[in-house]
Each structure stands twice: as structure tokens, then as C-alpha cells.
Amino acid sequence: MVDGTKGSLWDATAARSTPWPELKGELGADVAIVGGGYTGCAAALAAASAGASVVLLESHDIGRGASGLTGGQVIPGLKYDPDELEAMFGAELGPRLVAAIGSVGDEVFGLIEKHRIDCEATRKGWLQPAISARTLDMVKRRCDQWARRGAPATFVDRARLGELIGTDRYLGGWEDRRAGHVQPLSFNRGLAAAARRAGAEIFVRSPARQLARDGSRWLLRSDSGAVRANAVIIGTNGYTDALWPGLSRTVVPMISMQAATEPLPAELGARILSQGHCASDTRRLLWYYRRDAAGRLLMGGRAPFRENLGPADAVNLRAAVDTLFPWLRGVPFAYHWGGRVAMTKDHLPHLHQLAPGVWTALGYNGRGVGLAPLLGRYLAELVAGKRPDDIPFPVTAMRPIFGYPFTRTVARALIRYYRMRDRLEVE
Ligand SMILES: Cc1cc2nc3c(=O)[nH]c(=O)nc-3n(C[C@H](O)[C@H](O)[C@H](O)COP(=O)(O)OP(=O)(O)OC[C@H]3O[C@@H](n4cnc5c(N)ncnc54)[C@H](O)[C@@H]3O)c2cc1C
Incomplete structure (x- = not known):
């Protein structure tokens, strides 16, 4: 059954936001920020807390980009494993970069605690279950590499994983206890409110149309x-x-979609993620899922390249729920929503100095709930005068993707190919 007409679950359950004004007239500031998602709001909070005068402009409303739409999963790490990253970035930057991306849970949950952000924060770990023998090896390697660096990472065998997730469809996986999840729109609104308390001025329905030198x-x-x-x-x-x-030509926006049930009665929900984990599996087009504070089940995955997703677009998510938790067949989705995930060609987030005094970070490849607040803080530190070598992240030159107009066609073809490979690989 495909149902669900209520739109975003996060809109329905978020902590209320005080209204924000539109920009009218001229202002001066040490730092101007464009974008009211996690990157912009975390940068505004860090810059204002350090004593800078800050003005943030958002085109629509706080959390109207990806940050108010995400799965809310705070997951340390990137597509590449720690050993790979150290080989890619060398003996000096490599280990610092690995430590930084491993710290995103501390960054996010630290901000939540420090600024008392009311956002259903739950830090009970993340599970990455494997769909095949190949990906089980990958998961073991990843777990081992993080554990060697002192992270609370544990391999979970098939039987135990079955107990933790409530399904026997995976071969095993790993648990990362640095991770957790948040109500993403409440977290975004909470960051904005904390930035305002620190002195930042925030304006919505105020798109930045033009940026130019002025002396x-x-x-x-x-x-x-x-x-x-x-x-x-x-x-x-x-x-x-x-x-x-x-x-805009440095990232390829892909569409990710989620759907959620109403709160599940205990007889249906008790076995599903009973210890409060969130999860995303090793499919190339991964399935990511968790419960919310009221006991709803949320399922997320890749969706068609369209902004206006309808209930019928949740058909793959329906199949995911029915596959993992077959006793939920016939339990309808009540909510569905989606948004843009910014992918990069090298699968790494990018931090650029675009001109003297102009900085950006983007391309979180589906890991922005943890990474965007961290990189937002780094941007504020760079603007305040920190040297690029002193932050644990590479500052690179902006490089638009060659042949950009064709990326969407290539991405569509890749999605079809990955879907087929996933189907063939599942054991
Ligand atoms: C459905 C979905 C599920 C996801 N799930 C997860 C997850 O579980 N875990 C995870 O780590 N990541 C997840 N992600 C990715 C994560 O949400 C993003 O990486 C992160 O939110 C990016 O934050 P941001 O602040 O950089 O960008 P955004 O939140 O997209 O904010 C950008 C803002 O800029 C504004 N803007 C654009 N142009 C202008 C302009 N000219 N003037 C003013 N404002 C402008 C937009 O209106 C928008 O509000 C998910 C993404 C989606 C879409």
C-alpha cells in the first residue's frame, strides 16, 4: 500500500520557531552568511559567539533546504575509510582529518547540550548492516579501522543484528556508538535561535541576489x-x-526521499530498532531508517529527480519496509517528503576560498547532519583569521565538474545500474 498525504513529518513535529524578519534596508557586518541550514546557522553561531557582528540571509525559511528534511542521522565518517583517507591526505593532514570526521557526534550533541536545543536528541549509536558477503568484508574493515583509532566501534554478527534491528535480512554489520539522531528541523531552528542569542541577525525570505566587491x-x-x-x-x-x-556546478544534487508511518503499536513496533539505533545499509542506493520519539518508523532512500514528490514515489520505500519488516505490510505511510542531497565527483565534501574573504563548504554526500555544523564552525574560524593549515580539513580550489549539463543524465543511468547491482548482490 502506498499512502501518505501529510507532507514532512518534521514540519508536523518540530519545536516551534519564533518568526524571523525579512531584510529591509542596508546593514553592515563583519560577516555576511548566505543560507539558513546547518552550515550557515552553525557558522553564524560560531562567528557571533567569537564576537563578530553577523548577518545571515536565507531565501525561504530556516530549515527549508536539506537541513529541515534529513533523516537526522548523525554519522561519523565519509565514504572512504580511515586508512584510505590517511593515504590520500598524507601523514600530517590525514590523521587530523580522520579525527575531525570522527568527531561529528561530539560536535552536534555538544552544540545541542551547550545551547539546550530541544530536538529529540538520541545518542544510542548507528548500525551499518551488510547486504552481501562483499559488503560484510567492507564493514568489518571499516569497523576494525575505527576501533584501532579508539572509536567505540563493534562488529555485530547476524544473530545479534537481527535482535537489534528486528530483521534477518542482513549478514552482519557494525555498530558505531559515537552516532545518534535528532529531529532535524528542530535542530536547525535551535541552531538559528542560539545564533540569534549570540548576537547574529537572521533574515528569511531574503535571497542573496548579487555579491560584488565594494572597496x-x-x-x-x-x-x-x-x-x-x-x-x-x-x-x-x-x-x-x-x-x-x-x-553550483561543483555539486550534483540528487533527490532523497523519506516516508513515515504513524506511531506503531507495541505489538508491531517493539522489535524494530529496539535499542534506539538508527541504521543505513550497504546498498549502493542505501536504505536508511529509524524510529522517531513517538515510535513512528521512518524509511529513506533514493527517489526520482523531481522536487514535487507524490505518495506514489514512495513505492521503493514501501518495498524496503515490506522486505525488512514484513509484518508491517498494509501499515500505511502517513508522511512523505524529500529534498536535495549534494554529491561531489570525488565523494568528499569541499571547503573553498572563492576569493579573499569569501568562503564556502558544500557537497556533504549525505553526511551533512554531522559534517555541516562542523564545517560551518571551521568557516567561521577561517573568516576570523585562522590559517587554512590550522584546520583539520583540506581547503581546495573550486573546480566545476567538466561536462556538467550531462551529469543528470549520467546520474540517472548510474542509479538504474546501481539498483540492478543491488538487486543482484543482496544475499
Ligand atoms: C531527504 C534527505 C535526507 C538526508 N538524510 C541525512 C541523514 O540522515 N544524515 C546526514 O548526515 N545527512 C543527510 N542528508 C544530507 C543533509 O541534510 C545535508 O548535507 C545538510 O542538511 C546540508 O546542510 P546545509 O546547511 O549545507 O544546506 P541546506 O540545509 O540545504 O541549506 C542551504 C540553504 O541555502 C538557502 N539558499 C540557497 N541559495 C540562497 C541565496 N542565494 N540566498 C539565500 N539563501 C539561499 C536555501 O534556501 C537553503 O535553506 C539528507 C538530505 C536529504 C535531502
Whole structure:
């Protein structure tokens, strides 16, 4: 059964937000920030807490980009395993980078605690279950590499995984207890509120239309106002527009979709993720899922390249629920929603200095709940004068993807291919 007409679960259950004004007139600031997701709000919070005057402009509303739509899973790590990253980035930066990406749980849950953000924060770990012998080996390697670096990472055999997730469809997996999950829209709103308490001025329905040099400063124009600033941070990720020429061509926005049931009665829900984990599996087009605070089941996965997703687009998510938890057949989805995940060609997030005083971080490849707040803080530190060598993340030159107009066609073909490979690989 495919159902679900209530839109985003997060809109329905988020902590209330105080209204934000539109920008009208001209302002001056040390730092102007574009984008009101995790990157922009975390940067605003860090910069304002360090004493800078900050103005943030958001086109729509706080959390209207990916940050208010995510699965809310805070997962340390990238596509590459620690040994690979150290080989890629060398003996000096490699280990610092690995430590940084391993610390995203501390960053996010630390912010939540420090600023008392009400966002259903749950830090009970993440499971990555394996669909095949090949990916079970991969998972063992990954777990071993993190455990060698002192992370609370444990291999979980098939029987135990069956107990933790409530399904016998996987061969085993690993548990990372640094991870957890949040109500993502509440977290985004909480970051914005904390930034405001620290002194940042936040404006919504205020798209940054133009960014240009203004003597030694930068001038950011919106529809009914403008900001003059010494430095600018662009935090627009998968929703990047033409504000900075070429930036949108550095990421490929893919659509990810989620659906959620109503709270499950105990006789249906008790076995599913009973210890409070969140999970995402080793499919190339992964299935990610968890329960929310009220006991709903959320399922997420790749969706068609469309912004306006309808209930019928949740057909793959329905199949995922029916496969993993067959006793939920016939339990309808009540909510569905989706948004853009910004992928990069090298599968790494990018941090760029676009011009003197203009910085950006984007391309989190589906790991932005943890990474975007961390990189938002790094951006604020760079703007405040920290040297790029002193942050544990590579600062690279912006490189638009060659042949960008064809990336969507290539991505569509890849999705079909990956879906077929996943089907063939599942054991
Ligand atoms: C359905 C879905 C599920 C996901 N699940 C997970 C998950 O479980 N775990 C995980 O780690 N990651 C997940 N992600 C990825 C994660 O949500 C993102 O990486 C993260 O939210 C990016 O944050 P951001 O602040 O950089 O960008 P966004 O939150 O997208 O914010 C960008 C903002 O910039 C604004 N903007 C754009 N242009 C302008 C302009 N010119 N002027 C003013 N404002 C502008 C937009 O309106 C938007 O609000 C998911 C993504 C989606 C879509």
C-alpha cells in the first residue's frame, strides 16, 4: 500500500520557531552568511559567539533546504575509510582529518547540550548492516579501522543484528556508538535561535541576489536590502544558485526521499530498532531508517529527480519496509517528503576560498547532519583569521565538474545500474 498525504513529518513535529524578519534596508557586518541550514546557522553561531557582528540571509525559511528534511542521522565518517583517507591526505593532514570526521557526534550533541536545543536528541549509536558477503568484508574493515583509532566501534554478527534491528535480512554489520539522531528541523531552528542569542541577525525570505566587491568589503544585495561585510560565507549546498559563478556546478544534487508511518503499536513496533539505533545499509542506493520519539518508523532512500514528490514515489520505500519488516505490510505511510542531497565527483565534501574573504563548504554526500555544523564552525574560524593549515580539513580550489549539463543524465543511468547491482548482490 502506498499512502501518505501529510507532507514532512518534521514540519508536523518540530519545536516551534519564533518568526524571523525579512531584510529591509542596508546593514553592515563583519560577516555576511548566505543560507539558513546547518552550515550557515552553525557558522553564524560560531562567528557571533567569537564576537563578530553577523548577518545571515536565507531565501525561504530556516530549515527549508536539506537541513529541515534529513533523516537526522548523525554519522561519523565519509565514504572512504580511515586508512584510505590517511593515504590520500598524507601523514600530517590525514590523521587530523580522520579525527575531525570522527568527531561529528561530539560536535552536534555538544552544540545541542551547550545551547539546550530541544530536538529529540538520541545518542544510542548507528548500525551499518551488510547486504552481501562483499559488503560484510567492507564493514568489518571499516569497523576494525575505527576501533584501532579508539572509536567505540563493534562488529555485530547476524544473530545479534537481527535482535537489534528486528530483521534477518542482513549478514552482519557494525555498530558505531559515537552516532545518534535528532529531529532535524528542530535542530536547525535551535541552531538559528542560539545564533540569534549570540548576537547574529537572521533574515528569511531574503535571497542573496548579487555579491560584488565594494572597496575593501563585499556587498550582498537582496530584494529589499543589502549587507556590506568584510567577509562572506556561502552555505547553500544542494540549493546553490547562480550567486557565485560556477559554484553550483561543483555539486550534483540528487533527490532523497523519506516516508513515515504513524506511531506503531507495541505489538508491531517493539522489535524494530529496539535499542534506539538508527541504521543505513550497504546498498549502493542505501536504505536508511529509524524510529522517531513517538515510535513512528521512518524509511529513506533514493527517489526520482523531481522536487514535487507524490505518495506514489514512495513505492521503493514501501518495498524496503515490506522486505525488512514484513509484518508491517498494509501499515500505511502517513508522511512523505524529500529534498536535495549534494554529491561531489570525488565523494568528499569541499571547503573553498572563492576569493579573499569569501568562503564556502558544500557537497556533504549525505553526511551533512554531522559534517555541516562542523564545517560551518571551521568557516567561521577561517573568516576570523585562522590559517587554512590550522584546520583539520583540506581547503581546495573550486573546480566545476567538466561536462556538467550531462551529469543528470549520467546520474540517472548510474542509479538504474546501481539498483540492478543491488538487486543482484543482496544475499
Ligand atoms: C531527504 C534527505 C535526507 C538526508 N538524510 C541525512 C541523514 O540522515 N544524515 C546526514 O548526515 N545527512 C543527510 N542528508 C544530507 C543533509 O541534510 C545535508 O548535507 C545538510 O542538511 C546540508 O546542510 P546545509 O546547511 O549545507 O544546506 P541546506 O540545509 O540545504 O541549506 C542551504 C540553504 O541555502 C538557502 N539558499 C540557497 N541559495 C540562497 C541565496 N542565494 N540566498 C539565500 N539563501 C539561499 C536555501 O534556501 C537553503 O535553506 C539528507 C538530505 C536529504 C535531502
